[in-house]
Amino acid sequence: MDLIIGGAYQGKLALAKNKYGLADTDIATCSEASGIRFGAKCIDKLEEFTLWCVRNEKDATEIFRANRGEWKKSILICQDIFCGVVPMGAEERLWREMTGRLCAYLSSEADTVTRVFCGLEQKLK
Amino acid sequence: MNVLISGGCKNGKTAFAQDIAVKLSKNGQRYYVATMLPYDDEDRARIARHIDERAGMGFQTLEQPRDIAGCLTEENKSGAFLIDSVTALLVNEMYPDMRMEGADPAAAERCRAGLLNITKEAGNAVFVSDYIYSDAIRYDAFTENYRASLAMLDRSLASVCDTVIELCAGNVIFHKGGIDL
Numbered sequence A: 001m002d003l004i005i006g007g008a009y010q011g012k013l014a015l016a017k018n019k020y021g022l023a024d025t026d027i028a029t030c031s032e033a034s035g036i037r038f039g040a041k042c043i044d045k046l047e048e049f050t051l052w053c054v055r056n057e058k059d060a061t062e063i064f065r066a067n068r069g070e071w072k073k074s075i076l077i078c079q080d081i082f083c084g085v086v087p088m089g090a091e092e093r094l095w096r097e098m099t100g101r102l103c104a105y106l107s108s109e110a111d112t113v114t115r116v117f118c119g120l121e122q123k124l125k
Numbered sequence B: 001m002n003v004l005i006s007g008g009c010k011n012g013k014t015a016f017a018q019d020i021a022v023k024l025s026k027n028g029q030r031y032y033v034a035t036m037l038p039y040d041d042e043d044r045a046r047i048a049r050h051i052d053e054r055a056g057m058g059f060q061t062l063e064q065p066r067d068i069a070g071c072l073t074e075e076n077k078s079g080a081f082l083i084d085s086v087t088a089l090l091v092n093e094m095y096p097d098m099r100m101e102g103a104d105p106a107a108a109e110r111c112r113a114g115l116l117n118i119t120k121e122a123g124n125a126v127f128v129s130d131y132i133y134s135d136a137i138r139y140d141a142f143t144e145n146y147r148a149s150l151a152m153l154d155r156s157l158a159s160v161c162d163t164v165i166e167l168c169a170g171n172v173i174f175h176k177g178g179i180d181l
Helices: A012-020 A046-055 A060-066 A090-109 B013-024 B041-053 B086-094 B107-121 B141-160
Strands: A002-006 A027-029 A042-044 A075-079 A112-117 A120-123 B002-007 B030-034 B059-063 B080-084 B125-128 B163-168 B171-176
Touching: A002 A012, A002 A090, A012 A042, A012 A075, A012 A112, A046 A060, A046 A075, A046 A090, A060 A090, A075 A090, A120 B171, B002 B013, B002 B141, B013 B030, B013 B041, B013 B080, B013 B125, B013 B163, B080 B086, B080 B107, B086 B107, B086 B125, B086 B141, B107 B125, B107 B141
Parallel strands: A002 A075, A002 A112, A027 A042, A042 A075, B002 B125, B002 B163, B030 B059, B030 B080, B080 B125
Antiparallel strands: A112 A120, B163 B171
């Protein structure tokens, strides 16, 4: 599994498409309304999945653990929303923490971890 | 050499950018391209602090809050330019009238063209931007539009600059190229 993280609009998906030769049909995009679909070559916007988890009182890391076989060979992309100031709203605080914990777990499981900064690739692992 | 410097606020980007601009200006001509339009006392204090900090470094200040490539002339473009900052330039171009809510939809592309023009025409420039992309807040469309536009400028500059640097609490992370410090 390859994990790609980085800030908003940094070009994470563009880098993944370019690096792994992904077609649009290879990419499953998470949404705050419907959560995640495992099994795709690339799963984008994990931060939308964690927001769905918060709103549905689920634990994102537990869901990933339970479906380990489904994403072990995937490319996972997440926005690093856990870097900024602790937000005022309870939902945003939970969202930020759940995303941070999920990325820490996924980093430990990943073969490679890449951070994208202004469209440039930074190897973390 | 063209250099992009980004990172969080109050990390020492401007001071570091000044040092690089001094190194780049081999003929001694160095220009500090000031982009900020002061709106209140806080802004005026920040500008005064920046002027103090670069006193004695030999910079000539060019005020260029919009039309960024307008700072170039045939006479000066062999010098080194410090563009401080991409962030303020985009604000001035996107929101020409701060009392109005709407953003100029052509502003980001205009900034991109101007900034890339400087990288080509001068070729010895340091661009300072701000990293505002890693927090757990759902911004309104107005703010997201600005964030997406600034990120587009950052990525455009990063792709053509020789060196891309992130400053983190005063520490230097090279994302592309290098520089003798």
